Amino acid sequence: MSLFGRGVLLLALATAVFTVVAALIGRAPAKRAWYQASRRGMYALFGLFAVAVGTLQVALLRGDFSLENVAGYSSREIQWYFKITALWASQAGSLMFWALILTGFSAIAVYTNRARNRDLMPIVIAILGALAGFFALVLSFATSPFATVDVVPENGSGLVSALRNPYMITHPPMLYLGYVMVAIPFAFAMAALVTRRLDTGWLTSMRKWNLASWTFLGIGIVLGAKWAYESLTFGGYWIWDPVENAALLPWLTGTAYIHSVMVQERRGMLKVWNMVLILVTFALTIFGTFMTRSGITSSVHAFGARTVGPYLLGLLVVTLIGGMYLIITRLSYLKSSHSLESYFSREAIFLYNNLLLVGLAFIVTWGTLYPAMTELFTGEKITVGTPFFDQVAAPIGIVLLILTGVGPLIPWRKASPKQLRQRFLWPTIAGLVSLPLFLLTDARGSWPVLVTLVFAVFTTVCIGMEFWRGMAVRHAHGGVTWLSALGQIISRNRRRYGGYIVHMGIVVVICGIAVSKSFVTEGQFQLRQGESATLGGYTFTATSLTRGKTAQAMRVEAAVDVKNASGDRIGTLRPAMNVFTSNRDMGVEVAILGGPKRDIWMYMPSLKDGVAPFKVFVNPMVSWIWAGGAIFLIGAVVAGWPDGRRRRVPDPVVEAERAAA
Numbered sequence: 001m002s003l004f005g006r007g008v009l010l011l012a013l014a015t016a017v018f019t020v021v022a023a024l025i026g027r028a029p030a031k032r033a034w035y036q037a038s039r040r041g042m043y044a045l046f047g048l049f050a051v052a053v054g055t056l057q058v059a060l061l062r063g064d065f066s067l068e069n070v071a072g073y074s075s076r077e078i079q080w081y082f083k084i085t086a087l088w089a090s091q092a093g094s095l096m097f098w099a100l101i102l103t104g105f106s107a108i109a110v111y112t113n114r115a116r117n118r119d120l121m122p123i124v125i126a127i128l129g130a131l132a133g134f135f136a137l138v139l140s141f142a143t144s145p146f147a148t149v150d151v152v153p154e155n156g157s158g159l160v161s162a163l164r165n166p167y168m169i170t171h172p173p174m175l176y177l178g179y180v181m182v183a184i185p186f187a188f189a190m191a192a193l194v195t196r197r198l199d200t201g202w203l204t205s206m207r208k209w210n211l212a213s214w215t216f217l218g219i220g221i222v223l224g225a226k227w228a229y230e231s232l233t234f235g236g237y238w239i240w241d242p243v244e245n246a247a248l249l250p251w252l253t254g255t256a257y258i259h260s261v262m263v264q265e266r267r268g269m270l271k272v273w274n275m276v277l278i279l280v281t282f283a284l285t286i287f288g289t290f291m292t293r294s295g296i297t298s299s300v301h302a303f304g305a306r307t308v309g310p311y312l313l314g315l316l317v318v319t320l321i322g323g324m325y326l327i328i329t330r331l332s333y334l335k336s337s338h339s340l341e342s343y344f345s346r347e348a349i350f351l352y353n354n355l356l357l358v359g360l361a362f363i364v365t366w367g368t369l370y371p372a373m374t375e376l377f378t379g380e381k382i383t384v385g386t387p388f389f390d391q392v393a394a395p396i397g398i399v400l401l402i403l404t405g406v407g408p409l410i411p412w413r414k415a416s417p418k419q420l421r422q423r424f425l426w427p428t429i430a431g432l433v434s435l436p437l438f439l440l441t442d443a444r445g446s447w448p449v450l451v452t453l454v455f456a457v458f459t460t461v462c463i464g465m466e467f468w469r470g471m472a473v474r475h476a477h478g479g480v481t482w483l484s485a486l487g488q489i490i491s492r493n494r495r496r497y498g499g500y501i502v503h504m505g506i507v508v509v510i511c512g513i514a515v516s517k518s519f520v521t522e523g524q525f526q527l528r529q530g531e532s533a534t535l536g537g538y539t540f541t542a543t544s545l546t547r548g549k550t551a552q553a554m555r556v557e558a559a560v561d562v563k564n565a566s567g568d569r570i571g572t573l574r575p576a577m578n579v580f581t582s583n584r585d586m587g588v589e590v591a592i593l594g595g596p597k598r599d600i601w602m603y604m605p606s607l608k609d610g611v612a613p614f615k616v617f618v619n620p621m622v623s624w625i626w627a628g629g630a631i632f633l634i635g636a637v638v639a640g641w642p643d644g645r646r647r648r649v650p651d652p653v654v655e656a657e658r659a660a661a
Helices: 002-025 029-062 068-073 080-088 091-112 121-141 167-181 183-195 201-231 242-267 271-294 309-329 346-378 386-409 417-439 447-478 482-492 494-518 623-640 652-660
Strands: 521-527 532-535 538-549 553-563 569-573 576-580 586-589 591-593 598-603 612-620
Touching: 002 029, 002 121, 029 068, 029 080, 029 091, 029 121, 068 080, 068 091, 080 091, 080 167, 091 121, 091 167, 091 183, 121 183, 121 309, 167 183, 167 201, 167 242, 167 271, 183 201, 183 271, 183 309, 201 242, 201 623, 242 271, 242 346, 271 309, 271 346, 346 386, 386 417, 386 447, 386 494, 417 447, 447 482, 447 494, 482 494, 494 612, 494 623, 521 532, 521 538, 532 612, 538 569, 538 612, 553 612, 569 591, 569 598
Parallel strands: none
Antiparallel strands: 521 612, 532 538, 538 553, 553 569, 553 576, 576 586, 591 598, 598 612
16 A cells, blocks of 8 residues: 555656646647646646545555554544544645645636636646645655554554544645635736736636635634634633644735735736735745744644655745746736725725735734744744734734725725715714723723724624615615515625625624633632632532543543522533543543633643642633634625626616615
8 A cells, every 4th residue: 555655646746747848838829739638637636646645545544554644643443534634634644635635626727717718727737737746746755645664553643632623624624725725826827927918817717716715714714713712721712823823824915815806807906916915825825834844833733744844945935936036027017007096995995904914914924933033043932922913913903994894885996075974974973872882891991992892883884884775776776675685785796795794704703802802711720529619700619520431541521510690500511631542642621611792611631639620711702703703604605606697788776786886
């Protein structure tokens, strides 16, 4: 099996080289056969990586412990679905999974563009084939997923405790999908630069790829935060860990790109900026992979081996130098069709949005790399902690929240004072009215939270007014009910209203983050069975403390009843600790009683002499973050959902809606 897997990867490397060469030769119109061969080469690459992944997956499921990856990340007693996830638990396996997704998306892009973008496709195939070849090279010579062990053990080590979690099934694949999908619009952008075909045609082709990549990254980040919240012992969901930051960075620049590319489509502006953004976003996906696998940062997410770091750094350097060279040498083809006419216009708002997002990405990058840089140049490692990132992100987040509401209401080109008064009168009144109401709550103790909540109301009313205007036009012209009008405006302009739903989800997430970070109550206490303690207005009573054994681990579990200040029982927390027999790794099971107002979070690290220590957090409004993530997903699906209807004549109602906007 080891020889077969290695052989398949070497064949994939050879196929990638052939695909690149055939694509470059096939650029000439007279070399159509070479172009067709390059397309088939991309399909073959996907097939070969599928065979390689399938081979390793069979070895994991069967428990072939002669393979290093199986012995290190699988075991006889772990569940079958964790044996599947062991594929991306290892460095080599995750890179091979990455290559599978890359070639799969590449094959889809090649197939869907078989009858269009003929001048771009040879370069697109060459770039994607070169990327696939890079991974085949790394997997063949730097970190083989089919490496064998000298002595075959009777049982493998299995996954570490943190990875024996259901989120292991969803979180890494979501991030991989988001990371890898960026390669498709990147390849098209570079092909447009190479061929000097810099119209908006290829932008339209890539619209859904950009949205899908951004959506997968966003959902992956939210799932990762929820995984950390339910599995790690710090009582929160985000600590600005270097690898968390590496996932956030391409999402930030991708958000900027999605907004600014609309300016290029509508007004022919920001062409150079958009090229830089798509280049930087793709480069940040490589940077994130480098951060995870190079060993230059300390992280709970990082892989131990450092063998692939130089390869990834080389790919990053080549990407940035090559991309910037193409952009600089094509500047004359990237001139804007129009200039900014007013600082109070939709394109100006998008530009402000971009500058803030890219600025935040730069600051997060600097803060993430600063410890490694200081250690490299001074020998002393200076840690940049959570307070630094929070202090920087909070004001930028508030301004972005405001722009989220302002952007949709400001017209293109130029907004008159009369338009500004008409469109922002009610949102401003709503925000001002909400201020004294929030002053009656705990929000008065934190001005950043107070400002965030007031502007959240402002933005919500702005978004609501956009829905109201569209529904009013549809109701007046179409003679339908208000509910039907809502469904029609969304179905007939999914991109626009799906975007508004996404904005609403982000507003909810920001509110949840602001409140949960500012008003958390935490404490520690020790309990014997039958004893009680109080914290944050709640009473905790240990009703049982037990030891036991499962098929996989030695287990300690507690049952803790929770009552509120009125003495009413609100639930039972069951924190636990496991020591897994296959690798002696200790893992904890956090217990959470959740609700829309607050979560009660509990962690138990040990049990000794009948006494269990407990760490407890009362976190307000954390569930709003997960609810906001769900709204975000719904909006993204609506915005990206294909419209099967093709209208041959303009819809007068749609035209009226656009005029009203």
